[in-house]
Amino acid sequence: MLQSQSPSPPPVLSKRSGRRVRMPARYNDFLPGSTTHLAHMPPSSRQKRGRASRSPSPAPIPSSPASSRDSAIEDTPTFTTEPDNIGLYRTYVRRPTHIPTDMLHTLVDAPTLDSGLPVDKCPDAPTLESDTPVDKHLLHGPPDPEPQFNYFSPFTNPSSALLMAYQYSGTNAKSGAELDRLPRFLNHPEFHAPDTIHFSHTREEQRLDKVLETVDKPFPLEHGWKCSSVKIPLPKEHCQFPSESDAPEFEVGGIYHRDLTDVIRTAFEDEVFMTYNTTPFTQHWKVGEWVQEVFSEAYASAEMRQAYDEVNTLPRESGDNLERVVASLMMWSDSTHLTNFGDASLWPFYLFFGNESKYTRGKPTSNACHHIAYIPKVSHLYII
Known part of the structure; x- marks a missing residue:
C-alpha cells in the first residue's frame, strides 16, 4: 500500500515585501558526483521532471588510437549514464553488476544535516535490474x-x-x-x-x-592475527661482505600481522561490499557541446581500468563464469601517539580499499580502516 507523501512546509514570506523568501543556492546540500541510472534503464521521477531541461545523453567519447589496447574487452559494448544535475556522467566498459548509491547523508555526519530516507528507501537510489534473482546467501x-x-x-x-x-x-x-x-x-x-x-x-x-x-x-588468533619475526641484514663498520646474505642479521620479533587475503575476503563478504565500486569507469562533465574528463576517485582512474582489463583478459578454466574485479589496496603506515601525557606510541600498518568512495574513507564513523600489522620499534642498535 502506497503512503501519501508528507505535505511541503509552508513558504516563508517576507514581512517587508510579502514575497516568498527563497534559500540561496549556495546553501543547498548535494553531492556533485552522485550517480544516475544507466541510459538503458527507466529514469527516476526526478530525472523525468528534469529531462525537459537536460540535453540528450552524450555518446561515449572514443579513445584515441594511441591509448587503445589489444584486449577482448574493447569489443564489448559500453554503457553510459545520463548526466546528473551538474552534467556529470559515466562511461563503463561493460555493464556493472551494481552501482553504489552515493547520497549526501550516507557520506557525512553533520549534526545539522537532515538524513531523510535511508538508502534502500530513497526513490532516487540507482538500481540495476537483473534477469535472474540474486540469492542473498550467494x-x-x-x-x-x-x-x-x-x-x-x-x-x-x-x-x-x-x-x-x-x-x-x-x-x-x-x-x-x-x-x-x-x-x-x-x-x-x-x-x-x-x-x-x-x-x-x-x-x-x-x-x-x-x-x-x-x-x-x-x-x-581467532581474528586472523599472527605473530612472526623478520631478519634484517645490517652493515658493519670497516667490514665488507661478498654479498648481502653474508652480512650480519638482526631478527625483529613480536610483529603481529594479518594476511591480506583474509582481510580482502572479509571485506568483500561484508555488507559494506555493496558500497564498493567494482566496475571502473571514465567520468566526464558535459556543458553544452563542451566535454571535459573528470578525475575524482581511485576507481575512475586509468590505472584501475588498466588493471581491470588485465584481470579480465587472463585465461579462464572451463566452467568459470564468475565476475572478476580488482581490489584496490591503499596502504598507510605512521606512528600513532597513544596517550595525552607521555611518549607511549605504536607503529600500525593499515589498509583502505580504493573501491570505496574517498568521502566514505574520510568519515571516521564509517570504520573504513583495516589494521594489517603492528611494527615494533627498534632503536639504539649496535653491531660489535
Whole structure:
C-alpha cells in the first residue's frame, strides 16, 4: 500500500515585501558526483521532471588510437549514464553488476544535516535490474550459527559490556552530544536494565585489565592475527661482505600481522561490499557541446581500468563464469601517539580499499580502516 507523501512546509514570506523568501543556492546540500541510472534503464521521477531541461545523453567519447589496447574487452559494448544535475556522467566498459548509491547523508555526519530516507528507501537510489534473482546467501554466505560461548566476556553480562563500551567510546568528557548517544546503548536488544542494579565500573574495569594482561589477547588468533619475526641484514663498520646474505642479521620479533587475503575476503563478504565500486569507469562533465574528463576517485582512474582489463583478459578454466574485479589496496603506515601525557606510541600498518568512495574513507564513523600489522620499534642498535 502506497503512503501519501508528507505535505511541503509552508513558504516563508517576507514581512517587508510579502514575497516568498527563497534559500540561496549556495546553501543547498548535494553531492556533485552522485550517480544516475544507466541510459538503458527507466529514469527516476526526478530525472523525468528534469529531462525537459537536460540535453540528450552524450555518446561515449572514443579513445584515441594511441591509448587503445589489444584486449577482448574493447569489443564489448559500453554503457553510459545520463548526466546528473551538474552534467556529470559515466562511461563503463561493460555493464556493472551494481552501482553504489552515493547520497549526501550516507557520506557525512553533520549534526545539522537532515538524513531523510535511508538508502534502500530513497526513490532516487540507482538500481540495476537483473534477469535472474540474486540469492542473498550467494553474496554474504549463510547466516552465522548461534554462538556457543560468552560473547560478552570478560564482562559480567551483555548490559555491563554495553555500558563499558559507552564509557570508552567517543570523547573523554561526556558532553550533551555524548549523552544523546547513551539511549542507543540502552535500547540495544542485549541490554537488560535489571543487570545494571549491581553494576560497578571498578569491577568491570578490573576484569578488562585482567584479560589485557595476556599478551595475545589484543591480537586474538581467532581474528586472523599472527605473530612472526623478520631478519634484517645490517652493515658493519670497516667490514665488507661478498654479498648481502653474508652480512650480519638482526631478527625483529613480536610483529603481529594479518594476511591480506583474509582481510580482502572479509571485506568483500561484508555488507559494506555493496558500497564498493567494482566496475571502473571514465567520468566526464558535459556543458553544452563542451566535454571535459573528470578525475575524482581511485576507481575512475586509468590505472584501475588498466588493471581491470588485465584481470579480465587472463585465461579462464572451463566452467568459470564468475565476475572478476580488482581490489584496490591503499596502504598507510605512521606512528600513532597513544596517550595525552607521555611518549607511549605504536607503529600500525593499515589498509583502505580504493573501491570505496574517498568521502566514505574520510568519515571516521564509517570504520573504513583495516589494521594489517603492528611494527615494533627498534632503536639504539649496535653491531660489535
